[in-house]
Amino acid sequence: MVHVSMAVNGRQVSAEIDPRTLLVQFLRENLRLTGTHVGCDTSQCGACVVHLDGEAIKSCTALAASCDGANVTTIEGLAQNGKLHPMQQAFQDNHGLQCGYCTPGMIMAAIDLVNREGPNLDEAAIRHGLEGNICRCTGYHNIVKAVMQGAREMAAAATPKAAE
Amino acid sequence: MSATGIGASVKRKEDIRFITGKGHYVDDLNRPGQAYAYFVRSPHAHATIDKIDATEALKSPGVVAVFTGDDIAADKVGGLPCGWMIHSKDGSPMKAGAHPALAQGKVRYVGDHVAVIIADAYAQARDAAEKITVDYGELPATVDTATAANSGRPQLHDAAPNNTVFNWHVGDKATTDAAFAKAAHVTKLDLVNNRTIPNAMEPRAAVGEYDSGTDTITLYTTSQNPHVARLVLSAFVGLAPENKLRVIAPDVGGGFGSKIFIYAEETVCAWAARKIDRPVKWTAERTESFLSDAHGRDHVSHAELALDANGKITGLRVHTIANLGAYLSTFASSVPTYLYGILLSGQYDIPAIYCEVDAVYTNTAPVDAVRGAGRPEATFLVERIVEIAARETGRDSAEFRRQNFVKSFPHQTPVILAYDVGDYPKALDKALELADYKGLGARKAASAAKGKLRGVGFSAYIESCGLAPSAAVGSLGAGVGLWESAEVRVNMVGTVEILTGCHSHGQGHETTYAQLVSSRLGIPIENVSIVHGDTDKVQMGMGTYGSRSGAVGMSAISKALDKIEAKAKKVAGHVLEASEQDIEFKDGKFTVKGTDKSIDFGSVALNAYTAHKFNGQELEPGLKETAFWDPTNFTFPAGVHICELEIDPQTGVVTIDRWTAVDDFGKLINPMIVEGQVHGGVAHGVGQALMEAAHYDSDGQLLTASYMDYCMPRADDLPSFKVETIETPCPSNPLGIKGCGEAGAIASPPAVINAITDALGHEDVTMPATPQVVWRAAQKVATKRAAE
Numbered sequence: 001m002v003h004v005s006m007a008v009n010g011r012q013v014s015a016e017i018d019p020r021t022l023l024v025q026f027l028r029e030n031l032r033l034t035g036t037h038v039g040c041d042t043s044q045c046g047a048c049v050v051h052l053d054g055e056a057i058k059s060c061t062a063l064a065a066s067c068d069g070a071n072v073t074t075i076e077g078l079a080q081n082g083k084l085h086p087m088q089q090a091f092q093d094n095h096g097l098q099c100g101y102c103t104p105g106m107i108m109a110a111i112d113l114v115n116r117e118g119p120n121l122d123e124a125a126i127r128h129g130l131e132g133n134i135c136r137c138t139g140y141h142n143i144v145k146a147v148m149q150g151a152r153e154m155a156a157a158a159t160p161k162a163a164e
Numbered sequence: 165m166s167a168t169g170i171g172a173s174v175k176r177k178e179d180i181r182f183i184t185g186k187g188h189y190v191d192d193l194n195r196p197g198q199a200y201a202y203f204v205r206s207p208h209a210h211a212t213i214d215k216i217d218a219t220e221a222l223k224s225p226g227v228v229a230v231f232t233g234d235d236i237a238a239d240k241v242g243g244l245p246c247g248w249m250i251h252s253k254d255g256s257p258m259k260a261g262a263h264p265a266l267a268q269g270k271v272r273y274v275g276d277h278v279a280v281i282i283a284d285a286y287a288q289a290r291d292a293a294e295k296i297t298v299d300y301g302e303l304p305a306t307v308d309t310a311t312a313a314n315s316g317r318p319q320l321h322d323a324a325p326n327n328t329v330f331n332w333h334v335g336d337k338a339t340t341d342a343a344f345a346k347a348a349h350v351t352k353l354d355l356v357n358n359r360t361i362p363n364a365m366e367p368r369a370a371v372g373e374y375d376s377g378t379d380t381i382t383l384y385t386t387s388q389n390p391h392v393a394r395l396v397l398s399a400f401v402g403l404a405p406e407n408k409l410r411v412i413a414p415d416v417g418g419g420f421g422s423k424i425f426i427y428a429e430e431t432v433c434a435w436a437a438r439k440i441d442r443p444v445k446w447t448a449e450r451t452e453s454f455l456s457d458a459h460g461r462d463h464v465s466h467a468e469l470a471l472d473a474n475g476k477i478t479g480l481r482v483h484t485i486a487n488l489g490a491y492l493s494t495f496a497s498s499v500p501t502y503l504y505g506i507l508l509s510g511q512y513d514i515p516a517i518y519c520e521v522d523a524v525y526t527n528t529a530p531v532d533a534v535r536g537a538g539r540p541e542a543t544f545l546v547e548r549i550v551e552i553a554a555r556e557t558g559r560d561s562a563e564f565r566r567q568n569f570v571k572s573f574p575h576q577t578p579v580i581l582a583y584d585v586g587d588y589p590k591a592l593d594k595a596l597e598l599a600d601y602k603g604l605g606a607r608k609a610a611s612a613a614k615g616k617l618r619g620v621g622f623s624a625y626i627e628s629c630g631l632a633p634s635a636a637v638g639s640l641g642a643g644v645g646l647w648e649s650a651e652v653r654v655n656m657v658g659t660v661e662i663l664t665g666c667h668s669h670g671q672g673h674e675t676t677y678a679q680l681v682s683s684r685l686g687i688p689i690e691n692v693s694i695v696h697g698d699t700d701k702v703q704m705g706m707g708t709y710g711s712r713s714g715a716v717g718m719s720a721i722s723k724a725l726d727k728i729e730a731k732a733k734k735v736a737g738h739v740l741e742a743s744e745q746d747i748e749f750k751d752g753k754f755t756v757k758g759t760d761k762s763i764d765f766g767s768v769a770l771n772a773y774t775a776h777k778f779n780g781q782e783l784e785p786g787l788k789e790t791a792f793w794d795p796t797n798f799t800f801p802a803g804v805h806i807c808e809l810e811i812d813p814q815t816g817v818v819t820i821d822r823w824t825a826v827d828d829f830g831k832l833i834n835p836m837i838v839e840g841q842v843h844g845g846v847a848h849g850v851g852q853a854l855m856e857a858a859h860y861d862s863d864g865q866l867l868t869a870s871y872m873d874y875c876m877p878r879a880d881d882l883p884s885f886k887v888e889t890i891e892t893p894c895p896s897n898p899l900g901i902k903g904c905g906e907a908g909a910i911a912s913p914p915a916v917i918n919a920i921t922d923a924l925g926h927e928d929v930t931m932p933a934t935p936q937v938v939w940r941a942a943q944k945v946a947t948k949r950a951a952e
Contacts, residue, residue, distance in 0.1 A: 018287070020287070028192075029194075033185070034185070034189075034191075034192035035184070035185015035186065035187070036185070037189070037191075037365075037366070037417070038191070038367075038447075039365045039366070039367070039450065040450035040870070040871050041449045041450050041451060041870070042450070042870045042871055042872050044870070044871030044872065045365065045450075045871060047365060074185065075183075075184065075185035076184065076185040076186075078184075079184055084183065084184070088183040088184065091179070091183050092175055092176065092179040092180070092183055093175065095175070095176065095836050095837065095839075095840050097179060097182055097183065098418070098670035098671070098672070098840060098844065099364070099365070099366065099415075099416065099417045099418040099669050099670030100178070100179075100181075100182025100183075100187050100415065100417065100670070101187075101189065101364075101365040101366040101417025101418060102365045102417075103182050103183060104182075104183075104185050107183065123884065124880075126879070127879040127880040127882075128879075128880050130878075130879040130880075131878050131879060131880055133878075133879075134365065134871070134876050134878060135365065135879075136363055136364060136365050136418050136420065136844070136848070136876070137365075137418055137670045137840075137844045138840060138843055138844050138847075139843035139844045139845075139846055139847030139848075139877075139882060139885065139908075140843075140847065140878075140879040140882055141840075141843040141882075141884050141885050142840055142843065143879065144879065144884065
């Protein structure tokens, strides 16, 4: 067993775990944060994307022990004070989800895409940027629309802060 | 139309929990004291099981039990049945081999279930699997669909000589042969409909739990139809009586057909939970999904189309070999027969059709319904051969279709189905306009100038949905009726719960069903909750597949709402001291005709339960009604999809430039959700056409058992879609709904292949049209041009 300690959605957590525990298993089983999903076993589908120190990673490919001391944000940590993150809202507004299984990973990947590449993403950039996430339900059409809206609104939400 | 009523693009109620990570999927659930199951699977496609030695595995840390097929058989828990009896053309019943939940004596495909290891932790069960020794006697395998029934091929089941399950037929051979004898032109086509793997993003999962106090099993499972699962596990598998078995399907992460069926793993978890008196959980790893979810399609066909001198289609003759895999899955036999052969008239007035289907066993995973189920196979065949016939006889693709469309309704096809209503030319016209068909020539020239090849492909599809009239499917061999049930439970202050036997796994029932109730009762959709997926709560149901949740499921709700309205009028009459006949109900208000005396719906509900204003012996207190809706006909969604694409002949890469869909789904409840269903369906079909294929090698090893090898459509493989509708209301249900869930997957593969073959100028392209396939096909054109 190894000791691991990290901040998850702003809360400090620690546990003694089997060294082979993956980050996604730690989140789902130890912390019971079941919004992060597992859709494959080869890091291909993206259902497990979370943010590690502000950047998107596939949590099925990281050992929890290697995340000791890190800051992790999961889908459960996005909404603040009961208000949805603009990207979450955009997915609902644009019908960017059907069964909902890929959705947490898709939203986390989309936010990371906007963080990395800025809010002025065209359709091609969004489609390319979401290559690591598979959705079987939507045909991606409405996901692309959602990410465009989410990107705009993330920028709008950030603007007043920048002015301060 | 109100902002939340029928026809409004209401944002989905269920989204909030999914976008905040608060969904409840089966793998999210842990039961107190649960153990974990790991399945030992066959590494061989075909082998005898000579010995299983679990001694070391049982000593492994945390291991609770190891069970094999003999253990489950000793408990008299039977095999997994196929629920649709097909008779061969000689009248004999289909020949089905036994399908044990855990293999007995023999394994028949890679991934077949040999034993289950149950341990305190999943990793312990998985580790222990390394220590179990199975002695296999390897046998040669039958893998190839086309030759599986040939003499001398390795035999899978003693019960099915020549690996043949049935030789079925539909239509009239003599009149069809006569049509061909008189034909001015005959188009011939050999085609393969590639095997695909469904790939819902949520892998299958199950938690079995046993309560020894009540002798009751609860199975939490990823099911599209929990009541059917309970029926099969009770009446056929013999696990427990229905009243001692509860099946719960909570949030389910996509189905696409693959979660209709009753599988070994779910059965074993439920059985083992009682055996060890502890909850047992299993969640598939993705490779297990590839190996053991029921696959789709896998047809090898020869088709011939007869035309007269004017280009009128006079006959269609089809022979298909359908691969059903190693065992018959729950509805496997219905897919290449009554969901395939009877769709072969397409949108066309074809006077004579004859179709023969040989269904074969092979040493591959079972094959059953995947989104569209039989209808994509029929549409691919019809729309390919119609396209080729137009090209061979020098006719415009669109006009040749228009010439042969069914134009008057009802229309009796020669293959059982009678189409009730439609307007095929209207959909075609609208699609041609939206796709700017007139501008195609200029776009082709522009592509050619860049060294690219541009092509356009049509698909005028029809499907039979709204499954299905019970008596009709019973006469065709179905083991169940295909009605749907609903319960409308009005609470004391006027909020409403709708209990439905359908199941939502992406379709958005929590929104669309609430829209119906809101429209009918005049109450806000927030006041309506949908309850589904639990056999203890919902009275009965047949589940969600075959685009039936609207046409059948909502019709049942509508019928129950009729009863609610009738009862509520009686109550309102007593409260308002007026005759029931004088009460009008509109916009949530009961009014005495010609007066301003009225009472709202919530107050009527309260009065129904307080029962102060009427005699409880003459009028029962309460406001709760149930209904079963049995459809009188299938529904017939139809439409035209046009795919326009560009090929880079240097690389074989296909880029879909524009996709136009014009569908007739009858009345729409929520256009936003309908469009989303079309988008997803088209993507699924484009996947089959361009990249998806389950490949087995000649020994029966699955070569595509991960996302590294099985190519799924991703965001940058697809364009945005132009999706519009026309509307001819369905006459056979009260809401005029036809269904929309499968249309895209049915329509799209031939549109893609017709476009590629248009661009290349020859027909020799197979699915999936990967860059390699297309590059080779393009080389053929280049070589031919060079030779000229």
